[in-house]
Amino acid sequence: MSLVSPLNKVLGLGSAKEGAEHWWVQRLSAVALIPLGLWFAVALAGMEDMTYSSVVEFIRHPVNSILLILALITLTYHSQLGVQVVVEDYVHASTLKVVTIVAVSFTHILVAVAGIFAVLKIALGAAV
Amino acid sequence: MNRVERPLSPHLQVYRPQITSVLSVLHRGTGVTLSLGIFVLLYWLLSIAGGEQAYINAHVVLGSWLFKFFYLGWCFCFFYHLGNGVRHLVWDVGIGFDRGQYRVSGWCVVIFSLIASVSYSLAVIL
Numbered sequence A: 001m002s003l004v005s006p007l008n009k010v011l012g013l014g015s016a017k018e019g020a021e022h023w024w025v026q027r028l029s030a031v032a033l034i035p036l037g038l039w040f041a042v043a044l045a046g047m048e049d050m051t052y053s054s055v056v057e058f059i060r061h062p063v064n065s066i067l068l069i070l071a072l073i074t075l076t077y078h079s080q081l082g083v084q085v086v087v088e089d090y091v092h093a094s095t096l097k098v099v100t101i102v103a104v105s106f107t108h109i110l111v112a113v114a115g116i117f118a119v120l121k122i123a124l125g126a127a128v
Numbered sequence B: 001m002n003r004v005e006r007p008l009s010p011h012l013q014v015y016r017p018q019i020t021s022v023l024s025v026l027h028r029g030t031g032v033t034l035s036l037g038i039f040v041l042l043y044w045l046l047s048i049a050g051g052e053q054a055y056i057n058a059h060v061v062l063g064s065w066l067f068k069f070f071y072l073g074w075c076f077c078f079f080y081h082l083g084n085g086v087r088h089l090v091w092d093v094g095i096g097f098d099r100g101q102y103r104v105s106g107w108c109v110v111i112f113s114l115i116a117s118v119s120y121s122l123a124v125i126l
Helices: A006-011 A020-046 A052-060 A062-090 A094-124 B019-049 B052-062 B065-092 B101-125
Strands: none
Touching (some): A020 A062, A020 B065, A052 A062, A052 A094, A052 B052, A062 A094, A062 B019, B019 B052, B065 B101
16 A cells, blocks of 8 residues: 555655756756857857957847857856756765855855846947 | 775776766766856856956956966867756757767767867857
């Protein structure tokens, strides 16, 4: 006889209460990063030079601003999910593991917000 | 509680390196390396947002030969992680698990990432 309630059996989450969600969003962000990553590589290759006015002009173009912000969000999210798994696999002491994962998570959020802020400042700031 | 430090199994070093295991380790390694690269991307964006003088100052670092060397590494990491990531996504829909198929797809990823990163490096970075 199982003590698991029928509802919990159907939900199938087990005692960890999560797991599939992490796996799924890692795949979703990976799929999104294929076009975003290729766009960024092609865009960088297409830059005539890397002078200040050229890079500002590039980032100020609305299509590029939007794609850069999307890329920053997806990239930091995907990176967070990946680095978290690496920490979970190799850091065994439970306190250190939790502290490291929280630090990794905070760092990724900080990087994402700072990056988006920079793009917005360039895109919406006064023309050079 | 005293915990005896017993040897753990499996030891990675007792296994003969295979295309499957080597590419799997490489996927992780390139992923973590690319994660570190996000800091460089952020530094580049913040320097542009900081105005022309900040950008010129940052360019001393970002345009240096040392960083060009790093870009070559990140370039390979990008194309490898991209190619092998697609290989993983194909596995996720249930294709390519047959004996031999994962070896062929593995070598395809190696060849793709080498050709793509060498061409991109020659055309764009150097």
